[in-house]
Amino acid sequence: MNRRDFLKAVGVVSGGAVVAGCEPKKGTYKAIAPLFPLPEGRAPGEPYYIRTTCTECPAGCGVTVRVIDGVPIKLEGTPGHPVNDGSLCVRGQAGITRLYNPRRIQKPMRRKGADGWEEIEWEQAYGDIIAAVKRSRQEGKKNLYLSGRTSGMLGRLIDEFCQKTGFERLPEYEVFDYATLRRANELVFSIREVPSYNIAASDFLLTIGADVLQTFGSPVSQQKQIARAKRENGLKWVHAEPHVSLEGLQAHRRVALKPGSEPHLLSYLLAAYGKSVPGAPAADAPSVSRATGVSEDVLRDLAQQLRAAARPLVIAGGVSLAGENGLATAVLCAQLQSAGGMLTRLDFSRSLEMGRVGTLKDLQALSERLEKGQGGVLFIARTDPAGTAPEAMRFAEKMEKASYRVAFADAISATTEKCDLVLPLSHALESAGDEVPRKGLRGLVQPVIEKQLHDTKTEGDILLDLLDEMTAEREFRSFAAFLKQQWREAYGPGYEPQFSETGYREASAKPALPAARPVPPEVLKTAALPEGPTLVLTPSVRYFDGRSRNLKLLNEIPDPLTTITYGEWVSVSEEDARDLKLRDGDELEIAADSWTRVLPAKIQKHLPSGVMMVDRGVAGACPTKVDPATGGEIVWLTGVRVRRTGGAVKLPVMSGSPSQHGRGIIPDPVHLKKKGDGHDGDHEKGHGEGHHNLTLYPEQEYKDYRWAMAIDLDACNACGACVAACYVENNIGMTGRDQHLRGREMSWIRIEPFYDREDGADFLPMLCQQCDAAPCEAVCPVFATYHNPEGLNAQIYNRCVGTRYCANNCPYKVRRFNWFDYRPRRDPQLRQPHGDFTDSIEMPMDWVSNPLVSLRKRGVMEKCTFCVQRIREARDHAKDKGRKIEEGEVIPACAQTCPSEAIIFGNSLDPDSRVAKIIHQGTHRVFEELGTRPAVHYVNGPIPDAHFKDSERGEA
């Protein structure tokens, strides 16, 4: 399918869908004026790139959008961006599917009857709001403006709006509000902020509960720093945690703590530095060991390592700060940071921009006011308190006491369900704005798509419209104009080129060393966690705080620990499973006081007995408590009642077995040969034991290129970003829950967890190994797959007749068959905001299709080919220049996005290429003994003389 057909198809399909969608007005999408002039003289169908900023989470990674004919195709990290330097996480990669998400609200909706909605025009919506405002003025009620974390210039506009219209702007509500951490830093350093942690500069990292790879702080940046520190400073990473998390399994060493015992560990470590904090728990090894459940040797060893390290760093966060002893933990951690001379690596001059994010106390206060019926018109923007706030707060009910409720949202949520009016927000790729992830850094958000998908507006434009209507004064034509004026004020004239070129603006800030001061001992008093089963809500790499739950792509990608894709589950320790006689999928009823929930169980190795985990993203409103000391959320539900319902459901677990059954899939050190043991650059010779390469036939000769890949398993964090990138880049079908239960996922690259080690687990990204002697090729009766002259195991989709012999014969099982037509399909009822996931890619998801990759029909086999379309692009480009493709010119989507740069791709025939060097130094290849001679090489880091791009930039 060539570009033109594709565009035609898109035109027809989406156009048709639109017409069928609802009322005709849908068809007339407004064109969006670009914020800055677009690249000049671009030919139709030729991709161009626009810088913007990811708004999936507060980390604010720089994003470069690949656009073709005004349609965004793929998001990629902006190279050299101070936060993410070219990488994106799994959520960032999936961000583009939020733009095309069929569950987006497409028009202002007014409540009609009990639980009905009617779509209305913006004018009517404004009319309603103004009427409601008048009414509440007469009733003498207060109009309130509650929003999620707001950064950048939008905040100013909201202020202006509020003071001009007499709204009260409330503290913002975020689920991850870092209340405890900020409070602790306030107590110790008198700075109520979350610093940027300079991990890149440290050589020993101790993280306590902080999910630095998933949601804590700036995950992509932290992943990158960890990977680089591993390579450059030989960073050793220890993760202490009261449950089990990706971090624990990825760190070099995992220390399992008893829940709530973090302060004991910290005061022990403080003692190691000869510092005793008044009020802190006893620091003698035996009692600490008793409290934490960590053996004394391990404690001693840990302290010793910490002391020995030249530039150690300790970070406490995540669930460890979300318990009864959260504040004590955070404070002691701060003390340790100062005692251990780590303050130089705590950069408060670049601390996270929390805007006006308050704590649950503020939300509490709000709900009390609402309770008293003081609430007039209530605006709730970009946040879902009804769905996420502690269930005891009953926020949903309190909300309804406000006289009129308006939600600014992009999709239906528990909050919008309680509103009288829902105003649909434009997606970041449709809107102008800016995002300030951390102090001194402003990321540009600019419209990328040429036409609006739906009848939506940006919050800024809505506010300007309302100002216009209510105060009859209109200063700015649009929010974009407002922004430009603000930026000009901030940066002076002539800021545009640099801003639009790089997509960000960073003010040079000189870090000020914070000074620690003693804290009142009472904040340090700790309480032991009551016995009995405990339920903990864990942050989620896929769903963040739940905001990404409605993105099908993120549901399609397995959870890294359990490999569950769709649906909800509760992770149960092996011991508890044994006691309760549980199998995967058996339903558990979990009850805490009034709240009960029935969830299927999934047995999770390494989980301490008595602790159960539920993914934050799937939990919804839970009976969490508010930490009186900090206003933070306490996500440890102690003393929950658990019983088997007797029912069972099938869980879409993608992994066929948690163990590799001693098959040497994960390389042991012995697999990795030392450099130069009798083989000479040629990566075929001297690999595995010699006899593996015995063959009747002469080896295939390659002329210019032999594409190969090396994957550093030490760097790989199993975050799944590569998987998401692959889905988006290659138009991979999203098959849905039902198909997953039948074992019909379509992922070309997957991450396989193997829980064989007693102290952790191993993860291995598995993709087509592009074998030299590929078992799949010879068995195809029609030459639909063959070995191309550059070593790729090519798959010719339109030649395939679908015998599936190739997939059967693939030892790596990386070939995917189109059991049904998984191509984007128009299906009007899928376009309802309430629609559930279905087995087809839904409208208008087909917009995301990459025109350079053909869509596979039903009945054909498909697979990874190292993003051959990118290789082709690079070759054309090189051909124009009259030279060969150079190192780094071709980067597959997976390698491009990997936050820890674990995937290295290149031409193994070029002795100077990084991949060739790595191969030369000796690598591990999966199932090499079968004589398949794969082109994907696994190394267990560190990679020799691998010069990493811009390692001096970024946080380092």
Next chain:
Amino acid sequence: MQEYRFEDEHSYLHKLQELVDSGVPTRKIHAFSPIPVPAAEQILREKPTFVRVFAIAGALMGMLAGFALCIYTVLRYPMIVSGKPVVAVLPFVVIAFELTILLGSLATFAGFLLNARLPYIPRIFNPDEYGTHFTILVEEDR
């Protein structure tokens, strides 16, 4: 035309022998039997059949055709699979073998039809039926 009918094979053979001995030229003797009677062939000094020649020719042709087909086609559009050489004889043996059998047996059948002059259209329209009898027809020389 003189006709002898027998109920049993023995007297049939006896009569044949008798006719041949009495100097009737074998080309004038037409013998029919419901079941094969090899002895009759000796008596009538039948020449050995040519069918086997067809068999051998067909088989050889088949084998050659098999190899030729495989080798020609892979050379026509050479593609490397599983690191095997383009012209890999081993796998082609199977094809060659199957074609040997196929053409071999078809040729044999064809050979039989030719030699036995079948199908014989006139007899299809009005078949001479000898039932379960052993029959001998002798042309009288006029």
Next chain:
Amino acid sequence: MTEQAIEQHHRLERDILAAMSRPTGWYWVALGVSIAAFLMGMGLWLYMILTGMGVAGINNPVGWGVFIVDFVFWVGIAHSGTLISAVLFLFRARFRSRFNRAAEAMTIFAVMTAGLFPLIHLGRVWFAYWLFPYPNNHLIWPNFKSPLVWDVFAVSTYLTVSAVFWYVGLIPDLAIARRHAKNKIQMWAYRVFSLGWVGSVQQWKHYNKLYGLLACFATPLVVSVHSVVSWDFAMSVIPGWHTTIFAPYFVAGAILSGCAMVITLMVPMRKIFRLEEIITVKHFEGIAQMLLLTSLIVTYSYIVEYAIAFYSGNTYEISHFVYRLLGAEEPGHYRYAYWVMVACNSVIPLLLFFRKVRTSIPALFVMSLFVNVGMWLERFIIIVTSLARDFDPYAWGLYKPSFVEVGITIGSFGLFFTLFLLFCKTLPVLAITEIKEEYT
């Protein structure tokens, strides 16, 4: 040659051709049921073509399921026919003549049925013709290195040669049927297809040579076809498939299942068409002995399979074969399939060592049914369990046949029996001429 021999010749013709007389009600019932089953199968296939392979139970990693099992099963059934007629002809086995006609018919119908399944299991059956070598504008020919292409050649060759062999055997009998034709249509059909055969000395001369040569061609063919089918698996790298004994193992299995199917068909046929005194217990005993022999060979193969797996010391092989024996602790892991198979194919046939069992028609009939089931299971175990657990534990999976697969399987039996029933009423079910020869 005695009087009573001549009498016998007449009775033979009468009795055997009597089978072709006007069918009874039960015949119509049987035919109706078979045709209905066949049509249902076709309907399900159409449904699958229109919606996608997904309606079958196959998935990753089990890309081949019941369809391929059925294919191998039917090809196996197809083996006894040509074997009985060709190999036993060369060995001059006496009991051959009572079975060869029906067995050959069975062969042809079984191959036709089997031939459907490679088509059914194709993801894009509308491009099936790409598997055949023909000059085309893609300039691409089939990949002759692929076992699947070998299959295409082997099976189509087998079908053609078996058909020719069968027809050649029919010619003299058609000439007999010509005389007994009851109506014009029959008469003309037999006249045309008997090619004007008169049984002259010359015709017999060429005929015998032809029959002998065809037997010589067919014998290696029989061996080759199922060897090629077995190479569909043996050529792969999958533990449980990738083993050198597959060819003989499959051939033996094929003959075992073939003989079983012959018994399954001949016992009722003998009863219904009252051919008791033509097909005697002695003849069945002959088949029973072959059944026993092949069953022993198959049992031996089972043992060797395991011996090799464990002797190899290969992790994948060993763990796979352990899995075959014991399944996994979770349910739905084909736990008992293997033991049922062993019981059907290896244990129960041992009873044939007893003359009493060998010579009891009902016992043989029941046993043949067991063996049929067992052989189907054997293919299921080989194909499905091997795929369910191969190299990468992450990719392990389970397979459950869907109603489509079950329905199409039933449909295939429908097709087979339809064809066989039609055969019974249109052609001499026994080789009259050859039996006559024996009576002289």
